[in-house]
Amino acid sequence: MSSNNNIDATVRISGLDKHFGPETAVLDFNILIEQGEFVTLLGPSGCGKTTTLRCVAGLERPDGGDIFIGDQLVASYEQDVYLNPEDRNIGMVFQSYAVWPHMTVFDNVAYGLRVRRAGKSEIKKRTMRALELVGLDHLADRYATKLSGGQRQRVALARAIVYEPRVILFDEPLSNLDAKLREQMRDEIVRLQKEVGITSIFVTHDQSEALVMSDRVVVMDKAVIQQVGDPQDIYANPANAFVANFIGVTSLLKGRVIGHSNSIYDIELPSIIGGEPLRLRATGETGIGEESEVHVSLRPEDVTLNTDKPSDAENLNLLEGKVIDTVYLGSFLECRVDVKGHEINIQIDHFENLSRDQTVFLTFRAEHALCLAN
Ligand SMILES: Nc1ncnc2c1ncn2[C@@H]1O[C@H](COP(=O)(O)OP(=O)(O)OP(=O)(O)O)[C@@H](O)[C@H]1O
Ligand SMILES: [Mg+2]
Known part of the structure; x- marks a missing residue:
């Protein structure tokens, strides 16, 4: 032919x-x-x-x-x-x-x-x-x-x-x-x-x-x-x-922009359970305004799970949460963590013994969290 x-x-x-x-x-x-x-x-x-x-x-x-x-x-x-x-x-x-x-x-x-x-x-x-x-x-x-x-x-x-x-x-x-x-x-x-x-x-x-x-x-x-x-x-x-959620696995968290410099945004996530709101930094398309309602998209492979509080997390986002459950998927472990009412999926490429409700610390770089306009 x-x-x-x-x-x-x-x-x-x-x-x-x-x-x-x-x-x-x-x-x-x-x-x-x-x-x-x-x-x-x-x-x-x-x-x-x-x-x-x-x-x-x-x-x-x-x-x-x-x-x-x-x-x-x-x-x-x-x-x-x-x-x-x-x-x-x-x-x-x-x-x-x-x-x-x-x-x-x-x-x-x-x-x-x-x-x-x-x-x-x-x-x-x-x-x-x-x-x-x-x-x-x-x-x-x-x-x-x-x-x-x-x-x-x-x-x-x-x-x-x-x-x-x-x-x-x-x-x-x-x-x-x-x-x-x-x-x-x-x-x-x-x-x-x-x-x-x-x-x-x-x-x-x-x-x-x-x-x-x-x-x-x-x-x-x-x-x-x-x-x-x-x-x-x-x-x-x-x-x-919609695209972030449809393509691959992602955790989507609803938040509000409280400040930004260039394409790095400070975002406040209302805590569902009560208490202090969560704050994190994420990258996004420039042009998202102050006070905008946004989604933060976190890919499971971009979040690191620590069982102890990391001492050198200065340039990282740090969130404390509790293990909801883990699923063993052959080549990796999938773990769901509750962070003050927000559910975050994490992919771990080695075996880790995690028990339900165990306190864990999540770290990720600002460039790995995406701030998306709604
Ligand atoms: N001949 C038809 N008469 C009336 N409505 C139709 C007709 N064909 C499609 N639709 C409607 O148009 C919309 C788009 O349908 P379409 O078949 O293009 O979807 P799709 O993306 O191919 O979905 P799927 O993945 O289920 O095949 C649907 O809401 C469907 O109900
Ligand atoms: Mg079709």
Whole structure:
């Protein structure tokens, strides 16, 4: 299969809106996806991922905005343009691997080429090449009913890439597979995508899948994009409390800014249990005002747990708390600590004997706590 480098397969979505009756499924969605890029739409159930994908595919008609594939306008509300799915040259792989049971693996994959009236030798060559790419060439003559779930999903993948579409759309293609197979298929899709170089839009609500697979991740909530960035950036610099909470594990504490210098903020956390408020310093985007209500985000790996009060904690935030519980997770220990009514998760990479209600001391650097606007 030749790579698509010679085809302009950028995807540009601007101001995309889609409503279903009173419900807004997608609101003002904007992105420019580069040729060959792997972009994932990530977000909780009902946030509008599938609807966005279906608008690109031509399975939904937008209520606002434009969609370009390369320099071709495939949908525009304002200009009343709407190309049918078959005229958009897009491949699709969905969650329910819709392979035809009464056909062989070869015929399932060749179908798209036959519909496009390709020649017989061309069909054979391209179908076998697609099957090789997904590692199923040795099963070309087998009936689709006699395949495992993972093999069927590979057939669906081969079928989507066989006619070398400009763009490939994936809607939770791995969610019907067991954990092990899921991981294997995940790696295969990434390898294949890089090898063939097809611009890809992948939908999932699984954050680890998104982080591992993507060049860029689009985090959505309630029909609206919350953040677009590469996986490291989204993890390290979440734009708001929703993103911090959705990507990875974090403890979110509600507080109030009481002072700042540059991007270091002094934050007061009201103590739920009563008594003195907690104070801590955190980094954040400049522009958060004095007295602002904010969230402090603390990643479990950034907090150190001390069983004795550290004597040299001058440049660190120091909080005293009590152990709620610990969970042993193989390579590390996860510990929940109550700090005056605030629950903080900590990851400990060595074995530590901690008992319930034991007093512990948490330390973390200001740069490792994030102050996020609400
Ligand atoms: N055909 C439809 N008719 C009415 N409402 C719809 C239709 N399709 C989607 N919706 C609504 O639009 C919103 C977005 O749905 P969408 O399927 O895009 O979510 P999603 O992010 O893909 O969720 P999931 O992770 O559960 O698949 C939801 O509230 C959903 O109920
Ligand atoms: Mg969906």
